[in-house]
Amino acid sequence: MQQHEHNTIHRWTDFVGTVTREILPRHQGVLVKSLGDGLLVRFETVLNAASAAHAMHRAAARQNAGFPSDQHFHLRAGLNAAFAWCDAQDVYGTGINLAARLATLAGPGETIAGMSAYMELAAALAGLGQPGETIGNAAARDALTNGIDATCEDLGDCFLKHFDMPVRAYRLGPASPQPYLTGRRDYGRPMAPTIAVVPFEARSDTRAYLDVGNLIADGVICRLSKAVNLKVVSRLSTAAFRNRPDLAAQVSDVLNATYVLTGSYVADGDRVLVSAELCQASNNQVIWARRSSGSVGDLLAPDSELTSRIAQEVHTAIFETEVEQIRTQPLPCLESYSLLLGSIALMHRSNKQDFLQTRTLLDELINRHNRMAAPHALLGNWFILRLTRGWSEDRVQEAAEALRATRAALDRDPSDALALATEGFVHCHLLKDLEVARQRCDQAINVNPSHALGWLYRGTIQAFLGQSDAAVEATRRALELSPLDPHRYYFESLGATAELSAHRYESAERLARASLALNRMHSSTWRVLTIALVHQGRMDEAREAVRNVRHLEPNLTVDSYLARMPNADLDTGRDWARCLAAAGLPRGR
Template sequence: MARVPQLHCETFAELPHRDATDREPVAGALQKGLKKVITDSSCPSDGLARVVRTVLFMDLVESCRLIQDNEVEAAGRWRKFKAHIENDIVPAHRGRLIRTEGDGLMVTFVELRDGLAATFEIQHASGEVNTGLPPQQHMLLRMCLHVTELYEDERDVYGRGVNLAARLYTLAGPGEIVVSAQVRDQLTPDLDADIEDLGECHVKHFDQPVRAYRIGPPGPRPVIERGTAFLPELRPTIAVIPFASRGSEAGQQVLGEVMADEIISSLSRTAELQVISRLSTTAFRERDATLDEISAFLGARYVLSGAYRTSGDQVVLVAELAEAKSRHILWTASIKGRATHIMLGEDEMIDRIVAETSGAIIDRELQRARSQALPTLESSTLLMSAIVLMHRGVSHDFNRARDMLEALIERARRQALPHAWLGKWHVLRFNRGWTNDRAAEAQAALGCTRRALDADPECSLAMTIDGFVHTNLLKQLDVGQQRYESALAVNPNDSLAWLLKGTLLAFEGEGDEAVDATERALRLSPLDPLRYFYESLGATAALSAGRYERAVELAQRSLRVNRTHTSTLRALAIAQSLLGDVYAARLTLNEVLAIEPTLTVTSYLERSPSGAYKTGKIWSEALRQAGLPA
């Protein structure tokens, strides 16, 4: 069967959009109850009529992924559902089908009431076709309604308002309906619809934000719960099944649950993974359940399981990590430990399992991200891969990370995390010397953090990245400090906030406090996939405190994972120079210049937030002594 063709809102991108002032006459006309064709001497005479219409735009969420999973089944279900919309629902509400291409439809209505009723009926029908199916097979629509002036002929509709309708749907989550202010003005809350104000929202290709509202069918109970309507999960899920005992001695039967508990506890500190609780996974202990059964019951993408034997105090655990959907074994190992150390939480076995399974999951997500088209990827794959790739020193990976984040934002515009990480991307772009336009990157980054905080005012990551922007791009360290404190007030265990707060203190020369903050960040995130980034900034804090040996240790540890991270190389060169090992510092600086050939003492001071402080003078002099040109 041929693949279902895709419809993207770029279909309408060639049409100029209406700005805020252009929309005022439309709103005024609507308030006067204009429902008929508007005569206009400027209207073309070639069959076009200028009218006011309600435009319904709908889009099937993650259609590429559904097709990728099961092409024939998904295409057949969508064709049947779409035929029901086109042949039954739209005509019943006096709608006119304008476009039906692949995974998108556009319909116009003369009366808003008809459009509203049709939209609610389509939403209800979507729920019915998903009944009895697992969540990953659900067909969910994003829909929007907009009342606007437009031009129509016997074949199509045209105009600026069509452009806005084609963008508004991106503000809707899966299964949601979003409407414009022009629609909201004609609705009576609780009678016509349950209404939630989304505020001023930014949409692609529109310079000014637009006011948007989320609606649901009216009824005695509200159907909209803020922030809960089908937002995609942004972290891959892992289930750790308590390890089975195989011929273990009496008294050692509990070890399987103890080891699983320790692994769950450690994995839960990794912000990039969602870990199923032990209370849920214990039900599968000693059961001969298949991966399909475990995945279906727990909703896990990855499953860690295994068995162990004991002999005295010796424990031998054979563990494996499997991907549930493909049934592929991603990692397996036979690991030895001591029962007494495990019970006391002192055995390195647990740390090794957590580190290696985390690494295997990241590698698998990256492999998937590099081998598949962005629309076919799970949202969690997009986010995890983007975070990892943006911290690598390769421009191709860095730019791929931006594409992933933008694709995720288009898919889940009201999720805070993708906006926040894209803000950090803009800071890193300047820090790495890939652009010299500090002001433009600062403006772009602040726009990202603003949208993240609009989506979730309590998002500690967004507050942290906002502080990062003010510190590294705007050099407003006082504002940066306030943002980090706000983030920690919301989440005292936000390791990135502690890390960047420590780095800010290092720039200001508060070395001991800087070390305390960065070491705390390392303790809070001992197995973070970006640990090398933490160690890199920890080296900067150690420099500020005059602990040059510790700075060398942390920098070298970081470079073993990422040799092209220039800020780490600079920290290492500074530490080596300040320790008197100028020869080693020059070798390290040569690595820096191979990546950043235009770096000079002057550009370093201009770029670094430490430039206005004593630390900046000390560090720049150390780089000069190592051979950095003035």
């Protein structure tokens, strides 16, 4: 505006002239006042008001032709159906204020309509609009015929400035490319993809084996249902799709599934050969396929090796697919579940650039789902990992930001187990307050006794405190509760820490090596392995392990290790630092 003031004023006066000369007479509207960058207009009917708003949007779009995008004019319109008091100078009533507020809810080129019969509702509906939107209330919407006079989209109850109660609002016409509000149905879109497992088909008609396909599906569903970041459809809903052609498309349409797992089997005696494939329902693309063999008896076991293996590989394939989406698609084109799974996966990658990209993904998730606790809690966890990897630049500032994130999560849901557990680890690693940290993790477990991360973090804190038996019990419980976690290496690494505190050095070594088999770039695991080897007197292997620590963290010394560890002044911290020094980690700079 300041850079093109003369041109802007000229274009606005031209637009107002078009409105007063052409649009308002056509739709029986009366201009009450021009506000410099807005108009207040009254109509006798909602239909006339909506039609006039649509005509104004079109007039503004025509006027934008030939100008660069940063000089475009866009209207935000708010409609309200209400009584008003009028005289020769103005119109009066609280409904006027409501219309203005509704306009603030509109996106560029949109119209928002409110529900109340009062003028204050009209003002609120205008507040719902962004530039180019028309917003209307329920009373206004009821006067329109959907699909003929206007398309109406329910935006739900909206909170407006200076209004104590929420106002029901509707978007008239299509959403703009930059809507301020997404449709009511979009706010409820899950941040977890849905997978449908269809009972596997028999490749022979031997009646004795007809239920094997159900057994395979049941076992995979049971295993996948333990994954907290997936929604799994019941077999009772997927059974009807078995043996149907074009199966993935049908399942996607009817069950709204993101992924569809199908397969077939051949049984001979106690042996069974299973072929399985996982499709992305949106494009019917196969993203994973495998042939596996096992026994029919195994399928009857609660922890079937065959179905567990299929479920694990399917779970991994889904995460890898979503990471690929993150790498190849712009943020606005990504589903929220892609952002969620992608951020969880990249947060634990060894590459620093991948880790930093996670912050961008979480910020986008928070922007889309600001009222949900999970994205804020994950952001708090991001700060913890940033510190434990030695990438923190300002411990005090990042502690404050991490607490701000977990507080935001708990403000939205005080009983969110992830937020409570994460805040516990913030108090542990960033604030070094182990007692408060333990209390937060206890709260998380009380809220959700099956919350794996709550058990994992509590066990780690107990390990630091030297409460060794409780630490081992808690971390083992965490591993049992999260068999498909994409970050199993992290669970095994912290489990190894708990075993160290209990002086179970062989168990600590076993878990550390299992963790390193999944992720060799996690420095903390190499430190745990070093300490376990020193305590077993295997110094050559310990020195080799500490060389890996120094490769991953070239600036790490015993002093800097103690400076960041929450148990530095406790027996566990002093013992672990001594072992690292004995293996060759430098004392100081």
